[in-house]
Amino acid sequence: MSEIRSEAVSVTIEDLSLSFGPTEVLKGINLTIEPGEFFTFLGPSGSGKSTLLRAIAGFGPMPGGRILIGDDDVTQLPPWTRNVGMVFQSYALWPHMTVRKNVAFGLEERKIPNKDIRERVNEALKLVGLLDFAERRPSQLSGGQQQRVALARTIVIEPRVLLLDEPLSNLDANLRIQMRRDILELQQELKLTTIFVTHDQEEANTTSDRIAVLDQGIIQQVGSPIELYDEPANRFVADFLGTANLIDGPLETADGTSLFESDKNHTTMFRPQDMDIQPLPGEAGPDDVLLKGRVAHREFLGNLIRYNVTVGEHSLIVDDPHTTGRQAFAKGDEVALGLDTKNIHILTD
Numbered sequence: 145m146s147e148i149r150s151e152a153v154s155v156t157i158e159d160l161s162l163s164f165g166p167t168e169v170l171k172g173i174n175l176t177i178e179p180g181e182f183f184t185f186l187g188p189s190g191s192g193k194s195t196l197l198r199a200i201a202g203f204g205p206m207p208g209g210r211i212l213i214g215d216d217d218v219t220q221l222p223p224w225t226r227n228v229g230m231v232f233q234s235y236a237l238w239p240h241m242t243v244r245k246n247v248a249f250g251l252e253e254r255k256i257p258n259k260d261i262r263e264r265v266n267e268a269l270k271l272v273g274l275l276d277f278a279e280r281r282p283s284q285l286s287g288g289q290q291q292r293v294a295l296a297r298t299i300v301i302e303p304r305v306l307l308l309d310e311p312l313s314n315l316d317a318n319l320r321i322q323m324r325r326d327i328l329e330l331q332q333e334l335k336l337t338t339i340f341v342t343h344d345q346e347e348a349n350t351t352s353d354r355i356a357v358l359d360q361g362i363i364q365q366v367g368s369p370i371e372l373y374d375e376p377a378n379r380f381v382a383d384f385l386g387t388a389n390l391i392d393g394p395l396e397t398a399d400g401t402s403l404f405e406s407d408k409n410h411t412t413m414f415r416p417q418d419m420d421i422q423p424l425p426g427e428a429g430p431d432d433v434l435l436k437g438r439v440a441h442r443e444f445l446g447n448l449i450r451y452n453v454t455v456g457e458h459s460l461i462v463d464d465p466h467t468t469g470r471q472a473f474a475k476g477d478e479v480a481l482g483l484d485t486k487n488i489h490i491l492t493d
Contacts, residue, residue: 152179152335153214153304155200160209162199169195170207171361177339178353182331184340186348187358188384193341196358197307200339201230213304229303233310235294237282243269243293244278250301268300271330288319295327299334306331306338312347324351345385349373357381378492382413389414389460390491396456397433411491416463418487421451421473426480435460435481439473453479 160173170192177183185193198204200211202223211219218226237246247268251261269275272292282290291311298306308327312320328351331338342348348355349369357364357372357380365377376382379390391412420432428434437455449472451462462481466472473479 149302151214151304153337154179154212155183155305155337155339156210156212157196157200158210158212160196160199160207160211162195162205162207164205169361170199173209173363175356175363175366177337180335180337181353182328182338182340182351184342184348184352184355185358186342186345186355186384188343190360191358192361193343193358194309195361197230197309197339197341200305201228201307202226227301227303228305228307229298229301230307230309231291231294231298231311233313235282235290235314237290237293237297239282242279242281243274243285246282246293247297247300250297254301264300265296268296271299271333272296272326286319287315288323291315291323292326295330299330299336304337306336308338308340310341310343312342312344320347327351349385357384359384376413376489376491379411379413382411382489382491387416387461387463389416389458391458393457395435395458397435399434409493411493413489413491414483414487416450416461418484419460419462420482421453421462421464422480422482424478424480426482428482429484431484431486432482433485435483437479437481439475439477439479442472442475444472451479453481455481 155177157173157175160170161168162170173196185196187193195204199207202218202221207219209219210217213226213228238249241249244265247265248261251264266275269278272295274289274292274296277285277289282293285293312323315323324347340351352369354366354368355372356366359380365372365381372381372385376385382388383390424436426434435455437453437460439451440454440459441452443450444466447466449464449466451464451473453460453462460481
C-alpha cells in the first residue's frame with residue numbers, strides 16, 4: 145500500500161507586514177519555524193494570528209516582507225502552488241460526497257492516477273481511524289469524525305506544511321481534548337511541520353513545541369510553553385498565559401516594610417501557586433517573605449482551592465493544593481502568605 149509521505153521543512157517569515165485598508169494587522173513579523181515542529185500562534189481575537197496563518201497559505205492581500213517554505217520564497221505565489229494543507233474551523237466538507245470522495249477530491253484535481261488515489265485515500269483514512277466510514281456522508285458522522293475527514297483530506301495531498309486554523313473550536317470540551325491528542329500523534333507520526341492557531345492557552349500548552357504569543361499584530365514572545373509561563377517577557381504574556389498576580393505600586397510585608405515598588409514602566413509578577421497560605425503568624429522559609437492578609441473569597445476547584453486574599457491595597461490570588469481532610473480557610477480569616485522571592489519577576493508593560 146502507498147504510504148502518506150511528508151518532508152519536514154522550515155518556515156521562515158521575514159519583516160512581514162500586512163494591512164486591510166488603513167488598518168495595519170501584522171507589524172514586522174520575524175519568525176523561524178523549525179522542520180517538523182508543532183508551532184502555535186496564540187493570542188486573543190483580533191491579535192493577527194489567523195491573518196498570519198492565512199498569509200503563509202497565500203490567502204488574503206499580498207503582504208510586505210518574505211515567506212519562505214524550506215528554501216523557496218513563496219511570498220508572491222498563489223495558494224495552490226505552495227503545497228501547504230489547511231484545515232479550517234469549519235470542516236468545509238462536500239455534503240453530497242462520501243468520505244472517500246471528499247478525501248480524494250484534492251488528488252483528483254491534481255490528476256493523480258486512480259490506483260494511487262485509492263491507495264493514498266485508504267492510507268489517509270487509516271491514519272485518522274476512519275477507513276470503516278469511507279462510504280458514509282458527512283451528515284452521518286459526528287463533529288469529531290468530520291474533523292478527522294478534514295484532516296485526512298489535507299494530509300492525503302502530502303503537503304509540505306500543515307496549517308490548522310482553530311480546528312477544535314466547534315467541538316465539545318471532552319472531544320477537543322481527544323482531538324488535540326489525535327492531531328499531535330498524527331503530526332508526530334508524519335513528522336510534518338505544523339502551524340496551529342488558537343486562542344485557547346490549554347490547547348497551545350498541551351500540543352506545542354513552541355508558541356508565538358501575538359497581540360495587536362506583534363509577536364510578544366516566542367518560546368516553549370514552560371518558558372513562556374515561567375519567564376514571561378511582559379505583562380501581556382504573563383496575564384494571557386495562566387493566572388498571574390500583577391502588582392503596580394508597593395506591597396508591604398507582615399512586619400510593615402515595603403517589599404517592592406514598581407515604577408510606571410514596570411510590573412511585579414508572581415503566580416498564585418508561588419505562595420503558601422498559612423494561619424497567622426506564619427513561618428517563612430529561607431528565601432520567603434511573609435505577607436499578612438485577609439481572605440476575601442474562595443473557590444473550590446477540586447484539586448486546589450483558589451483564594452482571593454486582600455493584602456494592603458492589593459487583592460492577591462493564591463492557589464492552595466487540596467487534599468482530603470485538609471481544613472480550608474474561610475472568608476474573613478486572617479492569614480499569612482509565604483512568598484518565595486526567587487519566583488518574583490519584574491516585567492515591562
